[in-house]
Amino acid sequence: MRKVAIVGAGLSKFGERWDASFRDLIFEASSMALEDAKMEGSDLQAIYGGTMAPGRLIGQEHVGALIADQLGLTPIASTRVEAACASGSVALRNAYFAIASGMYDIVAVGGVEKMTEVSTEEVSFALGGAGDQEWELFLGATFPAIYALMAKRHMLDFGTTEEQMASVSVKNHKNASKNKFAQYQNEITIQDVMDSSPVASPLKLLDCSPITDGAAAVILCSEERARKFTDTPVQIIGSGQASDALALANRKSMTEIAATKEAARQALHQAKLTIKDVQVAEVHDCFSIAEILAIEDLGICKKGEGGKFTEDGHTALNSKISVNTSGGLKGCGHPVGATGVKQAVEIYWQLQGRANGRQVKGAEIGLTQNVGGSGATAVVNVYKRMD
Amino acid sequence: MRKVAIVGAGLSKFGERWDASFRDLIFEASSMALEDAKMEGSDLQAIYGGTMAPGRLIGQEHVGALIADQLGLTPIASTRVEAACASGSVALRNAYFAIASGMYDIVAVGGVEKMTEVSTEEVSFALGGAGDQEWELFLGATFPAIYALMAKRHMLDFGTTEEQMASVSVKNHKNASKNKFAQYQNEITIQDVMDSSPVASPLKLLDCSPITDGAAAVILCSEERARKFTDTPVQIIGSGQASDALALANRKSMTEIAATKEAARQALHQAKLTIKDVQVAEVHDCFSIAEILAIEDLGICKKGEGGKFTEDGHTALNSKISVNTSGGLKGCGHPVGATGVKQAVEIYWQLQGRANGRQVKGAEIGLTQNVGGSGATAVVNVYKRMD
Numbered sequence: 001m002r003k004v005a006i007v008g009a010g011l012s013k014f015g016e017r018w019d020a021s022f023r024d025l026i027f028e029a030s031s032m033a034l035e036d037a038k039m040e041g042s043d044l045q046a047i048y049g050g051t052m053a054p055g056r057l058i059g060q061e062h063v064g065a066l067i068a069d070q071l072g073l074t075p076i077a078s079t080r081v082e083a084a085c086a087s088g089s090v091a092l093r094n095a096y097f098a099i100a101s102g103m104y105d106i107v108a109v110g111g112v113e114k115m116t117e118v119s120t121e122e123v124s125f126a127l128g129g130a131g132d133q134e135w136e137l138f139l140g141a142t143f144p145a146i147y148a149l150m151a152k153r154h155m156l157d158f159g160t161t162e163e164q165m166a167s168v169s170v171k172n173h174k175n176a177s178k179n180k181f182a183q184y185q186n187e188i189t190i191q192d193v194m195d196s197s198p199v200a201s202p203l204k205l206l207d208c209s210p211i212t213d214g215a216a217a218v219i220l221c222s223e224e225r226a227r228k229f230t231d232t233p234v235q236i237i238g239s240g241q242a243s244d245a246l247a248l249a250n251r252k253s254m255t256e257i258a259a260t261k262e263a264a265r266q267a268l269h270q271a272k273l274t275i276k277d278v279q280v281a282e283v284h285d286c287f288s289i290a291e292i293l294a295i296e297d298l299g300i301c302k303k304g305e306g307g308k309f310t311e312d313g314h315t316a317l318n319s320k321i322s323v324n325t326s327g328g329l330k331g332c333g334h335p336v337g338a339t340g341v342k343q344a345v346e347i348y349w350q351l352q353g354r355a356n357g358r359q360v361k362g363a364e365i366g367l368t369q370n371v372g373g374s375g376a377t378a379v380v381n382v383y384k385r386m387d
Numbered sequence: 388m389r390k391v392a393i394v395g396a397g398l399s400k401f402g403e404r405w406d407a408s409f410r411d412l413i414f415e416a417s418s419m420a421l422e423d424a425k426m427e428g429s430d431l432q433a434i435y436g437g438t439m440a441p442g443r444l445i446g447q448e449h450v451g452a453l454i455a456d457q458l459g460l461t462p463i464a465s466t467r468v469e470a471a472c473a474s475g476s477v478a479l480r481n482a483y484f485a486i487a488s489g490m491y492d493i494v495a496v497g498g499v500e501k502m503t504e505v506s507t508e509e510v511s512f513a514l515g516g517a518g519d520q521e522w523e524l525f526l527g528a529t530f531p532a533i534y535a536l537m538a539k540r541h542m543l544d545f546g547t548t549e550e551q552m553a554s555v556s557v558k559n560h561k562n563a564s565k566n567k568f569a570q571y572q573n574e575i576t577i578q579d580v581m582d583s584s585p586v587a588s589p590l591k592l593l594d595c596s597p598i599t600d601g602a603a604a605v606i607l608c609s610e611e612r613a614r615k616f617t618d619t620p621v622q623i624i625g626s627g628q629a630s631d632a633l634a635l636a637n638r639k640s641m642t643e644i645a646a647t648k649e650a651a652r653q654a655l656h657q658a659k660l661t662i663k664d665v666q667v668a669e670v671h672d673c674f675s676i677a678e679i680l681a682i683e684d685l686g687i688c689k690k691g692e693g694g695k696f697t698e699d700g701h702t703a704l705n706s707k708i709s710v711n712t713s714g715g716l717k718g719c720g721h722p723v724g725a726t727g728v729k730q731a732v733e734i735y736w737q738l739q740g741r742a743n744g745r746q747v748k749g750a751e752i753g754l755t756q757n758v759g760g761s762g763a764t765a766v767v768n769v770y771k772r773m774d
Contacts, residue, residue: 060516065759073630075649103487129449377451
């Protein structure tokens with residue numbers, strides 16, 4: 001395969017963006033990424049966009065064409081990819097293939113979701129489409145309920161505590177407090193999480209990532225042309241993607257995301273590395289329990305020990321491994337289609353030494369793990385700065 | 388780029404499939420394609436699925452994972468691609484890149500849409516998401532209205548007649564009468580079209596493709612392994628994709644689909660051929676005027692002459708060029724996500740000499756043209772039988 005690197009990155013401000021439409025968010029993130037790569041829009045040969053549910057959320061499909069149109073970049077090929085909350089990572093992976101195949105040299109990857117224009121009930125229904133409509137959502141199992149089941153089982157099997165789960169949110173808010181793009185730039189305490197409103201027992205409000213508007217973009221380039229745009233391109237050295245049963249009830253285990261394990265196996269195998277080589281990782285903490293599952297399934301700690309590992313501070317900034325330095329989905333917010341691309345943006349900045357105030361010292365290898373729904377899709381990508 | 392070929396194809400019956408769910412349709416087409424390639428599901432390394440609006444039509448997103456789940460093929464990577472009515476072709480193109488990149492050798496491509504479970508009003512709104520939600524659908528411009536504007540302008544500028552448009556539907560119904568997968572296997576007359584109910588003047592009911600349930604699948608394989616599965620693989624020798632403004636009002640012309648011209652230029656350039664080398668083409672006749680635009684924009688005839696060219700029989704089976712031998716969207720039906728893949732299935736059968744009763748004599752080179760919305764996306768692929 002041809003080698004491919006990131007040469008530019010951009011984000012919109014994440015949050016309740018009453019001031020910005022779907023199109024505005026795309027423009028905000030993309031123009032920042034193009035400026036970062038010191039590139040004109042006309043340098044781009046194709047676009048990939050990840051977005052989950054614009055059909056339900058804003059009545060708009062055909063988002064590939066919309067992006068090219070909005071950015072004034074027609075007639076270049078522009079393609080929307082959807083994999084629920086992993087849409088952004090799957091878009092990035094397919095842009096990577098498009099360059100690796102030799103078809104293109106320079107491709108923009110965007111992720112976007114505009115979630116706050118509809119009622120909470122409508123957004124819950126739209127997000128429910130990430131699970132099994134017939135066997136979960138129809139019966140009332142929204143996403144907090146599904147992850148609550150996983151959390152309960154994890155507590156039962158491994159003795160994980162609510163305070164340990166809360167420690168995920170506390171860490172991620174602390175990191176988000178140093179990220180000007182994050183929805184929540186305030187620190188919180190274990191007690192704040194424990195005192196917050198119940199959502200689906202044992203998950204409380206501050207265990208849950210919020211409803212967010214936002215967009216993210218990166219520019220990918222073939223290795224041979226990458227240094228034209230930056231002195232420190234960040235190469236994608238491994239990429240894995242796996243699927244699992246859509247409905248939680250049809251999985252082999254409720255306390256692991258098997259797709260994460262398989263995607264990580266593929267990505268690390270391609271990169272010829274092990275998880276021990278990774279200094280900085282962005283993982284999918286849509287709920288606090290999800291980050292615990294992620295670090296276990298990635299092999300950062302042993303199965304069942306993710307809660308204690310987090311509580312003991314081993315995933316904090318500049319500890320054993322720095323997890324969710326951006327603030328994760330909890331702190332940054334979770335505009336579902338944008339999240340996977342935002343993870344890549346954070347790793348790009350970290351490996352370039354540009355993560356002001358939350359820089360991981362000596363970060364050489366970064367990893368992203370992005371989950372669709374309750375684990376029916378997982379994508380793991382591994383990155384290295386080109387020296 | 389590595390060379391890639393189709394080695395198996397399958398379709399579900401197209402129509403109002405009250406007997407079959409979204410998942411059933413996927414299974415019907417995929418199992419036929421696998422059998423056709425004499426392959427087990429376990430031979431597949433990845434899946435790409437094209438579908439437009441399952442979020443609105445059946446409340447389900449995350450269709451990539453759903454396909455792998457339904458077919459019992461987890462944990463392989465399974466990705467949904469969306470480009471409105473061109474979703475199927477864009478899925479096929481990205482599966483092609485995935486193999487060409489060297490990541491995979493054998494990939495299934497599916498297209499599916501289940502459209503008849505909601506009211507006509509709901510399906511019209513969902514389809515409206517293929518155009519510009521804010522500047523077209525919100526103001527009442529559904530798709531028949533948008534194509535009616537294009538038809539009116541074509542009549543005004545070039546003297547195209549309603550009877551010439553009707554001749555597209557008459558030809559396509561005739562072809563569909565020989566296709567057991569088609570929704571409508573009955574012949575119609577010019578008078579039938581002229582007498583059918585007005586939908587959006589000048590388009591009448593029989594100028595319009597119907598609302599359809601259906602699925603289509605092809606198996607792609609790297610060239611070096613293709614002959615393991617069939618004696619006559621059909622190679623993808625060119626692929627082009629282009630974008631244009633989402634809203635018709637923002638295009639340079641109302642009487643051409645510029646994205647088709649650009650996608651065809653790319654695909655034929657890659658194939659090192661001209662349109663004159665093509666004997667059989669499946670084009671996007673969502674409305675009768677759309678086929679007239681398609682044959683003009685592909686260069687099959689001159690701009691403005693598509694109506695007369697069709698009326699004179701030059702696109703009929705075994706005439707100058709055989710267009711929409713499957714019956715097209717009008718005769719087969721138009722399950723939007725499936726259509727682009729169904730076009731590839733028809734070309735596969737034609738180039739293998741397996742198009743019973745509607746076989747194009749001496750077909751060596753085939754072409755598909757698939758449009759998203761009113762032309763904001765177009766994909767053109769060119770195929771050749773490997774001898």
